Amino acid sequence: MDHSQLVTVMRRLALEAGDKIMEIYQADDFEIKSKSDDSPVTAADEAADAIISAGLRAAFPDVTLVTEEQAASHSQRAETFLIVDPLDGTKEFIHRRGDFTVNIAYVENGVPQRGVVYAPAKGRMFFTLADGRAVEETGPLDKDSIGDTAPLSVSQADNSALLVVASKSHRDQATDDYIGKYAVKDMKSAGSSLKFCLVATGEADIYPRVGRT
Structure with a gap:
């Protein structure tokens, strides 16, 4: 795996998904449905999942993808895979409390290697650099380039x-x-x-x- 490409793609997709989530978050109303386990799901979960899944599959077609919003992916078995929770904290989203995140990670041989956690309502981006260092991005969040960062x-x-x-x-x-x-x-x-x-x-x-x- 090219970790530089991986980090670039995961970070960009998290920002793109975050933009879509905030678009729905700021709307007057949005539909709330229930999943099979009675947990809530919204249009924002589904829209963010569509953006991230399409982007990851295009960039890494040979890597297994497991995502919370696609139940069929949960039965897949692999030691190396990408895993996604496109909107973690749906209840926080529904109640407009702001504490929700976009989560994307890469697991290799059963060990998490790189990941992104983006809190769009807070404007906070945490991720792993290509060299393995964990940082928070402190500058403007540009989709095409990584700004200033501070080590975690x-x-x-x-x-x-x-x-x-x-x-x-x-x-x-x-x-x-x-x-x-x-x-x-x-x-x-x-x-x-x-x-x-x-x-x-x-x-x-x-x-x-x-x-x-």
């Missing part, structure tokens, strides 16, 4: 004053009980894979999750 670096946690990020949509008593075991300085709520990114940037020390994600 977790915090040096102070166990007497922890910074916690917890789920907005899946907060429960078990989570609160877990958090209560620690000395917490500040706690924020966030949705989708954005929570992991806040830990990766050092904006939070821990993300407690005691149930299924």
